Amino acid sequence: MADDKDVLRDVWFGRIPTCFTLNPDEVTEREAEPYYLLLPRVSYLPLVTDKVKKHFLKVMRTEDVEEIWFEHEGTPLKWHYPIGVLFDFHASNTVLPWSITVHFKNFPDVDLLHCPSNSVVEAHFMSSIKEADALKHKSQVVNDMQKKDHKQLWMGLQNDKFDQFWAMNRKLMEYPTEEGGFRYIPFRIYQTTSDRPFIQKLFRPVSTEGNPHTLFDLLKEMCPDALTKDGEEKRFQVVIHGIEPLLETPLQWLSEHLSHPDNFLHICIIPTPTD
Amino acid sequence: TWGGFYVVGAYKMSDSAESPTETQKEEIHPPPDDSATNDDKKKIDVLLKAVGDTPIMKTKKWAVDKGRTVQSLAQFISRFLKLDATEQLFIYVNQSFAPSPDQEVGVLFDCFGSDGKLVLHYCKSQAWG
Numbered sequence: 001m002a003d004d005k006d007v008l009r010d011v012w013f014g015r016i017p018t019c020f021t022l023n024p025d026e027v028t029e030r031e032a033e034p035y036y037l038l039l040p041r042v043s044y045l046p047l048v049t050d051k052v053k054k055h056f057l058k059v060m061r062t063e064d065v066e067e068i069w070f071e072h073e074g075t076p077l078k079w080h081y082p083i084g085v086l087f088d089f090h091a092s093n094t095v096l097p098w099s100i101t102v103h104f105k106n107f108p109d110v111d112l113l114h115c116p117s118n119s120v121v122e123a124h125f126m127s128s129i130k131e132a133d134a135l136k137h138k139s140q141v142v143n144d145m146q147k148k149d150h151k152q153l154w155m156g157l158q159n160d161k162f163d164q165f166w167a168m169n170r171k172l173m174e175y176p177t178e179e180g181g182f183r184y185i186p187f188r189i190y191q192t193t194s195d196r197p198f199i200q201k202l203f204r205p206v207s208t209e210g211n212p213h214t215l216f217d218l219l220k221e222m223c224p225d226a227l228t229k230d231g232e233e234k235r236f237q238v239v240i241h242g243i244e245p246l247l248e249t250p251l252q253w254l255s256e257h258l259s260h261p262d263n264f265l266h267i268c269i270i271p272t273p274t275d
Numbered sequence: 276t277w278g279g280f281y282v283v284g285a286y287k288m289s290d291s292a293e294s295p296t297e298t299q300k301e302e303i304h305p306p307p308d309d310s311a312t313n314d315d316k317k318k319i320d321v322l323l324k325a326v327g328d329t330p331i332m333k334t335k336k337w338a339v340d341k342g343r344t345v346q347s348l349a350q351f352i353s354r355f356l357k358l359d360a361t362e363q364l365f366i367y368v369n370q371s372f373a374p375s376p377d378q379e380v381g382v383l384f385d386c387f388g389s390d391g392k393l394v395l396h397y398c399k400s401q402a403w404g
Binding site: 123124130131135139142143184197200 | 342368369371372373374375376377379382385386387
């Protein structure tokens with residue numbers, strides 16, 4: 001049986017085989033070959049696509065190049081969402097490799113935030129960690145850290161350094177023993193059937209009677225329609241890091257082990273494939 | 276005094292909830308009583324606080340649509356304060372983190388609201404990193 005720490009490594013090193021092709025409407029000096037890359041689930045597109053950008057810039061004239069953006073089957077991909085979440089939500093049940101189209105023009109302001117540099121990604125990432133800690137520890141743990149500790153979390157993510165990241169992140173996963181868990185669980189539930197971006201609300205890991213809440217309990221409270229009723233066919237999959245954890249899994253355990261580096265538990269509710 | 280948000284594009288603001296002067300697209304409601312559940316209300320109450328030498332809003336309390344984004348709110352504050360288009364505005368929750376510009380204020384209220392309102396600090400420069 002896998003050790004809990006092995007789960008942390010498996011989550012960190014998860015990869016998605018991806019094929020990047022240039023938008024056929026871009027003006028090029030010659031044909032652009034597709035570019036293949038394994039994308040880290042836990043990272044963000046701007047951090048891992050420098051080589052993709054360089055590859056396609058080779059066939060473009062500088063005057064035709066504006067801010068780069070990515071799209072899958074017509075849907076602009078939000079760079080500020082973790083890559084694994086984008087894949088699970090948009091392309092879970094499609095054939096691998098994941099097809100992403102690269103654009104250098106007509107940036108969709110309505111759908112996407114601009115990302116002029118990696119410092120924007122850093123600011124967003126650190127804000128997410130702070131938001132998560134506001135929920136878990138009333139910000140006490142993250143505020144007790146020094147600036148260099150915050151930097152270590154970011155550098156660990158940016159440079160794909162598991163040990164460097166977790167040396168600091170483990171502090172954010174601690175809680176007073178008598179509490180049984182965090183104050184509230186940082187989570188976001190993404191539903192293909194909803195017009196809202198995601199569900200994020202206050203939810204405790206332990207009930208008032210002292211019983212650990214499970215993934216089932218969370219879903220029952222936040223999106224009961226995602227759950228299969230007795231006798232019904234299973235309409236939805238509940239996906240975290242590309243897998244369907246057992247609904248009986250304690251939420252506190254999921255938060256400690258299956259959160260993204262931003263310390264949020266990102267849960268995708270997608271329709272069960274009908275093949 | 277209470278103010279209300281209208282549909283994006285045409286901001287019609289009044290300092291007093293009792294005397295809006297132009298045609299409204301939505302009604303301004305008085306502060307809701309405690310018995311109403313948050314899910315039933317489409318608006319949440321926001322209290323805006325200035326940080327440092329950032330100008331203070333004359334009207335600090337606003338009833339904002341739950342689906343309004345942080346970016347939209349920041350643009351509103353900038354326009355209200357007549358800030359330069361090039362000047363950035365930073366918004367903070369709990370004096371600790373800057374929410375994503377596309378985050379809905381309703382979500383922030385649900386998670387970080389207290390005493391029936393969401394307190395947001397705004398600043399022309401980075402205040403809490």
